[in-house]
Amino acid sequence: MIDCKKIGRNLAFVLYLVCLIYIAIPVDVVSLAQKGRPLLLGFFSFERLGVCIFLLVLAMVYTYVVFGKQPAGKKLLQVTVGVSSLLVSLFFLHVFLALSKKPHYIIDDGFVRHLPNKKFYDRFIDVPDAKGIFSLKYAQTEYHSISVSFTTDQYGFRNIQEQSSYDMIAVGDSFTENAYVSDKEVWTHVLQEKTHLRIFNMSRGGAHPANYYYMAKKYIPIIRPKYLLCTIFEGNDFRKRSLRRKKKGSSTFTLSLKKSPLKSFAKEMATHYLAITDENLKNQYPSISWLPLEVSYQQKKHYYCFRKKDISRLCLKKADFAQSPGWLFVHQYLQKLHALCKEHHVELIVMLAPSKPRIVVPLVIKSMNMENLYNFIFDEKDISFSYFKEHLLELLNTPENQLRAFCEKSSIPFINLSKELQRETARGKKLYFTYDTHWTPEGNRVVAGIVAQYMQEKD
Known part of the structure; x- marks a missing residue:
């Protein structure tokens, strides 16, 4: 019989380990400077920090599912519903913010x-x-x-x-x-x-x-x-x-959605504080x-x-x-x-x-x-x-x-x-x-x- 909890524990452990290894890999400071990009917390580029946060959250989800008192299936359903709701909410928030900005550009004659x-x-x-x-x-x-x-x-x-x-x-x-x-x-x-x-x-x-x-x-x-x-x-x-x-x-809709306001906000906050x-x-x-x-x-x-x-x-x-x-x-x-x-x-x-x-x-x-x-x-x-x-x-x-x-x-x-x-x-x-x-x-x-x-x- 498959031991789901054991598999979950091992998977969570692997995710934590990958996250630590990813943090431990030296960042190319010179390359970031050459591109005029930030060095966050002395370890991360913006992309690397994003990946680390994603892996860490995923590992925590597995930890919750495996070690909680409720049945694993019920907890997995709760997590799935919660994450899906969050992603859908973020998408609609992104669309709303993008379209609420007054466009400065149009497409005319192909340009x-x-x-x-x-x-x-x-x-x-x-x-x-x-x-x-x-x-x-x-x-x-x-x-x-x-x-x-x-x-x-x-x-x-x-x-x-x-x-x-x-x-x-x-x-x-x-x-x-x-x-x-x-x-x-x-x-x-x-x-x-x-x-x-x-x-x-x-x-x-x-x-x-x-x-x-x-x-x-x-x-x-x-x-x-x-x-x-x-x-x-x-x-x-x-x-x-x-x-x-x-x-x-x-359409202006396409132009408005090209740049994510949420991503820009996240970059600005990370750059300012980290x-x-x-x-x-x-x-x-x-x-x-x-x-x-x-x-x-x-x-x-x-x-x-x-x-x-x-x-x-x-x-x-x-x-x-x-x-x-x-x-x-x-x-x-x-x-x-x-x-x-x-x-x-x-x-x-x-x-x-x-x-x-x-x-x-x-x-x-x-x-x-x-x-x-x-x-x-x-x-x-x-x-x-x-x-x-x-x-x-x-x-x-x-x-x-x-x-x-x-x-x-x-x-x-x-x-x-x-x-x-x-x-x-x-x-x-x-x-x-x-x-x-x-x-x-x-x-x-x-x-x-x-x-x-x-x-x-x-x-």
């Missing part, structure tokens, strides 16, 4: 965009993606909290007021849309005031070169501009993206001990953080980058965009938005421990340390050099932002947020000034 003719208000706080090792100098960020107004036009793009005609379309991702500054601080708006060019901002956070092409294909015949200014962000545009377009008519920020812990790991990066000018000190992928994506040799799927993807759609502009007698101008590490790392490279930086960037040592140390600046500039060469060969005007951004950063201006990837209000003003000077010299 996600903002609701048209709306004005949103929000508060942006420049904090790490997750409170943890990266946030040790958190109090020293200059842009702790910013009030942001965000206005959309009839098409759902970020334009304060509509014009009867436009001189320029500006297309790009979040570096052109700029969700983290207010309407009048976005570089396209500042550029419009400096030059009196009528600019249609046709950008969307999260977009990529294929989106730029398809949006231009739709809106160039409507807007009929003289110029199309396409901004390529080197941080993520040089990645091959999925071209699968959203189904037309996809994440550790121990300076001694950070110093145990040399490959991350240099973060946040300090850039000094006279009495000013600015701090910058970035994740591993923000800099590792730049560190490719010229030949490797030229054959990478990301570059071939950008190359393909810039060619299409160029042909489209020629067809409609629009002049295409390309501008590269440099990522934060490419601007700030060269400013402090002489004082950095290159071995720590090397170990932070690379898991698999495709590039030797000696080559990295000697050619780092060349590696960082590879994407820009490749894009500039393409533009020159294709007779496409190219705007270089990196030299001026680096010069102004060296002079003590805070052009990038400490933790976030994007340009600060001051950074937007500098970019607008560079583009304004280019357009004035061009005319």
